[in-house]
Structures are given as structure tokens and as C-alpha cells.
Amino acid sequence: MSGRRWIKQMFIGAFLIPAMVCGTAFFINFIAIYYHASRAIPFGTMVAVCCICFFVILPLNLVGTILGRNLSGQPNFPCRVNAVPRPIPEKKWFMEPAVIVCLGGILPFGSIFIEMYFIFTSFWAYKIYYVYGFMMLVLVILCIVTVCVTIVCTYFLLNAEDYRWQWTSFLSAASTAIYVYMYSFYYYFFKTKMYGLFQTSFYFGYMAVFSTALGIMCGAIGYMGTSAFVRKIYTNVKID
Template sequence: MLLLWVFTGLFAGHSTARLYKMLGGSEWKKLAIKTALVVPGAVFLIFFTLNIVLWVEKSSRAVPFTTMFALVFRWLGVSLPLTFIGSFLGFKKPAIGDPVRTNKIPRPIPEQPWYMNPAVSALIGGILPFGAVFMELFYILTAIWTQHQFYYTFGAAFLVFVILVVTCAEIAIVLCYLQLCNEDHRWWWRSYLASGSSALYLFLYTAFYFFTKLQITKAVPAMLYFGYMFMVSYAFFVLTGTIGFYACLWFTGLIYSSVKID
């Protein structure tokens, strides 16, 4: 899994460069650095902090320094250069064109109904993606934190993942369509948050599971639990938000490409 993650830096750099060039960006080197460092860096910082706590406690669960060094080497020595290569190749390709010619001056946005408020629509959009993984999440948490076992039912997890992808795409497209119908063209980040907000529900559920199902009373185990669950929720946010955004990008390109202007 770690090697697979390292080698996907090539695809990460390529996809972000293509999107960045579509939006008119030109500093692809800064983009490659941020692509390789922002999300992995946040996860590594949390993981390293938790590991320091385990080192101080002299726990056998602490990751050895040599293993930590190997992780950093794979990240900065392999993933970062591959991200640069992917970004360079993606930026060399022609920019993805808009389906229609857009006006340089944005239109005034009329007053929006209450349910189209960015915070409200984001909270509404996160309910269905979280509901798609709710039951499987319970079994995963039970296997790892209650029964202290590995989670082996990957067939069911894959099916849930497919349902999650479809649900994220559908809810993001529906909210994007309602937003466009209300003449609000600012759908870019809204589409990301519409499905990505499901990570908030996921983290709140893990907190509920901690207080109702686990018998953890010491500070260090509680810190480990919430630290790991925050990393999972953060990764879930990036995943679901990306699905929602690209689904809306495909949807808007499809509907506006069918517009006929005489």
C-alpha cells in the first residue's frame, strides 16, 4: 500500500497540473510542491506527534526511527520527484477548454434561498455519503478498537466504496444544479464541500463511538484514538470532496456543451 501511494505521485502531479492550467495558473513548480507536501505533510505531522508520545511512554507500538526514516525517504525521495515529473508532463499538454465562451465580467448573483447558503448546503450534502458508509464504519471500528483484530472483509468494503463514489457524485451534482438554477455560478469550492462535509459526520460518529463503546480512560490511548480518527476523517474529506468536484466539473461541462447560441 505504501509503495502504491508513493508511485501515485506521478498521477497526482499530472491531474493537478491539468486542472491548474485550465484555471489559468502558470507556476507549476509551486503547484507540484504543494501537491506533494500539503496532504501527506499534515498526515505525517499528526502521525509523528503521536509516535513521539509513544516513544516517551516507551510503548511497543511506537514506530522505530529507522522505519520512520524509510517513510520520509519514500515520501520526499520518490513521491516528490514523481509528482514533479507528472506536473511537468501535465502542464505541457494543452489546457482543457471551457465548453462555452465565458464573460469576463461575472453576473450579479441574486439573493439566494436559505437552503442554498454555503454552510447549509454543505451540511446537507454530507449526510448521504456518510449514510453510505455508516454500517461498514461501525464494523471497522469494532474490529480495530474493540476486538483488536485486522479488518478482512474487503469485498464488502469495496462495494461500499463504489456506493460512496456514486453517492458523492450524485449529491454534489444535485446541489450544483440547484445552485446554477438560482443563478449562482460559484460552484467550484461548493461542490468540493458538498460531499467533503461527510468527513465531519464521520469524525463526530467516531467521537460518539469513543464515548459509548470504548472503555478508554487514560489520556494517551484517547489521544491516539482521536489522532488516528482525525487522519482518517481528513483523508475521507479529501477523497469525497475530490469525487464531488470532478463530478460537478464533468456535469457542468456536459450541460453547457449542449447549449446552442445563435
């Protein structure tokens, strides 16, 4: 990666998730302070968390980025890559990346739909959750389904002569988080008795953090599986 793009990506990687989590937590904390709630975090703790982001997370990302740039070497593509992007032909509407992204998260969400109810109940109804073995099994199923779905989506995309598979594979798997967050609305209105600004912001704020983390995890799993698939199929391509 030439130029200064790696610096931009380093800062995004260092501060994207911490900024989202800290911003959500601080916003909810200010509401808790206003309502004099016992869940309010002391101001000193908030400052300590910010210091961790600047003096621990950022230096570690800097070291990791520099080591990665120096040790990774040149990209090892399985076949010759054309420097000039070719025009993408017209295709049917359901083969567009935006449609694939929206539909890609349905099956992964369906594989964890039942388990989400019990996890939400343990979070918000304060019931003890003890079937961790089953949760691990559901996690394995989620990973397998996510990889399979993203590979199928990427195959159809490449078959339509559309080479924009990287972000499509990531976002199609990460769209699982959208359905999880939509399900949290149903759970809030029909399964809980929460009300008021503090409880509502507390619920939806932390559910947004949970859904985003789940989406990033699914997106990373889907991208890694799809990358291995694309590398495998293009390794067998013979170019005269």
C-alpha cells in the same frame, strides 16, 4: 494556469497529505516514546519517511506537473466563458455554498453509517473483519450517492445563478468526513474502553487521518461527477 500558481499547487499537492500523516504519526510517536510503549517508531524510520517525502514524492510531483502542463493543452470549454465574473444575486439562506457544504455530507454518511461500525470495531476492538464483498458494495453505493448529491447541490447552485460550483461540489462531498469524525467521538465514548493521553491521542489522531483521506476521496469523486454534469449541460447551451 499562468504565473507561478502552478508551483504553489505542486508543493501543496506534494506535501499536504504527507505532512498531515507524518505530523500526526510523529506526534503520536513522541507520546509513545514518553510512555515507553511498544508501538513507538524508531527515530531512523522517522527520518527515512521524511527522506521519502523530499526525495521521492516531490520529484514525482514535479515530473507529473511538468508533463501535465505540457501535454494537457488549452482548456476545452463547452461554451464561451465570460472573462468578467457577473454579480451573484441574493438568494435564500439554504442556497448559500456554506449551507450546501454542511448538508451535502449527510446522505453519503448515511449510506456508510452501518458499515462504519464494523470497520471501527475491526480497527479498535481487534475483531476480524471478513465481509470484504459487502464493504466493496458499500463503497460503490457511497460513490454513487456522493456523485448524485453533489450533482443535485450544483444544480441548485447554478439555478440560483451562482457559478461557484467547483469548490462547493468538492467540499459538499468531502464534508462526509466531518460526520465520520463526529461518529468516531460517539464510538470512542460509548463503544470503547480507552483512556489516558496515549490511547486518546492514538485514537483521535489516526481517526483524523482516516477521515481526511475519506473526505478527499469523496470530494474528488463528487467533483469529477459534477464536472462531467456541468460540461454536459453547458454543451447543449446555445449562445446566439
